Amino acid sequence: MSRRRRSVMSEDLKVELAKDLGFYDTVQKEGWGGIKAKDAGNMIKRAIQLAEQSASRNS
Numbered sequence: 001m002s003r004r005r006r007s008v009m010s011e012d013l014k015v016e017l018a019k020d021l022g023f024y025d026t027v028q029k030e031g032w033g034g035i036k037a038k039d040a041g042n043m044i045k046r047a048i049q050l051a052e053q054s055a056s057r058n059s
Helices: 011-021 024-030 039-056
Strands: none
Touching: 011 024, 011 039
């Protein structure tokens, strides 16, 4: 039985991060399921960095 999770990141943010990290071509060809676990991890790390930077500017 497959459960569908609701994404925490917006699609626009995921696309922006994939482009910045250099694997957007894979996303276009194969969808999000086609990216490597390492790329997904790097995407999460980068999203956390951006959130921390935003939070420190707003403090």
